[in-house]
Amino acid sequence: MARIIQEFCNFFGSNGYDKGKPMTTLSEIYQQYAPDVYRFALGLCGDPAWAEDLTSETFVRALVSPNPIRTETVKAYLFTIIRNLYLQAWHKTKRQTPLDEMLPDAHPGPEHLAAQNDEYRTVLAGLQTLSEPERAALLMRARDEFPYEDIATALGISLAAAKVKVHRARLKMAAFVKRDEGTLP
Structure with a gap:
């Protein structure tokens, strides 16, 4: 071993x-x-x-x-x-x-912790609305700062397709967050 x-x-x-x-x-x-x-x-x-x-x-x-x-x-x-x-x-x-079953209920606490929890839930919910390739591409680019070439290689797609997937995922996430802003307490 x-x-x-x-x-x-x-x-x-x-x-x-x-x-x-x-x-x-x-x-x-x-x-x-x-x-x-x-x-x-x-x-x-x-x-x-x-x-x-x-x-x-x-x-x-x-x-x-x-x-x-x-x-x-x-x-x-x-x-x-x-x-x-x-x-x-x-x-x-x-x-x-469903997202509500995956995340624990928010415990009473300081206002900023509640806001962070809401933001976290919103982001996770938004990610779940993306197609799997869009979600993977966005996570690689936004969180881990992968170059588009590495994203394309990891997903088995062309460089142009990787850029398009990241762009579309960002647009969808922005629309989801904007739509969700009105539903948060």
């Missing part, structure tokens, strides 16, 4: 974002990328528990994969794995949980 982890770490160390600092342990790889992978998963599925499962499975798949990384960055590779896992699970179960 130690040999497999070392090979994994050596491979990722030569392909990561920070090319000046090779990663030597699986723990470093996980610590660097797990928060971003989790946020991406949460944006895709909208369910914190499912996002944790997807994140764990992503790192397991990356560890045991016999195939070399085809993208230029570790992060794009991990995002591709998580997107594929999400799509496989979604197609098998057609999982559609």
Whole structure:
């Protein structure tokens, strides 16, 4: 097992974002990328528990994969794995949980916490209205600042299509937020 982890770490160390600092342990790889992978998963599925499962499975798949990384960055590779896992699970179960069941009720607290909770719910609800490719493209670009080339590679689409998906997703999110502003308490 130690040999497999070392090979994994050596491979990722030569392909990561920070090319000046090779990663030597699986723990470093996980610590660097797990928060971003989790946020991406949460944006895709909208369910914190499912996002944790997807994140764990992503790192397991990356560890045991016999195939070399085809993208230029570790992060794009991990995002591709998580997107594929999400799509496989979604197609098998057609999982559609209403947003109110996924998020805990807001507890009484300071006004700013309530406002943040409302904004968070609005964003998650808005993301769930987007098609999966639009949602994935927007999350990669807006949250993780992926270059359009990496988005195109991760989604298996052309550069122009990646730009269009991000643009359309932004327009749809803006319209959703504007429409939702009138319904918030």
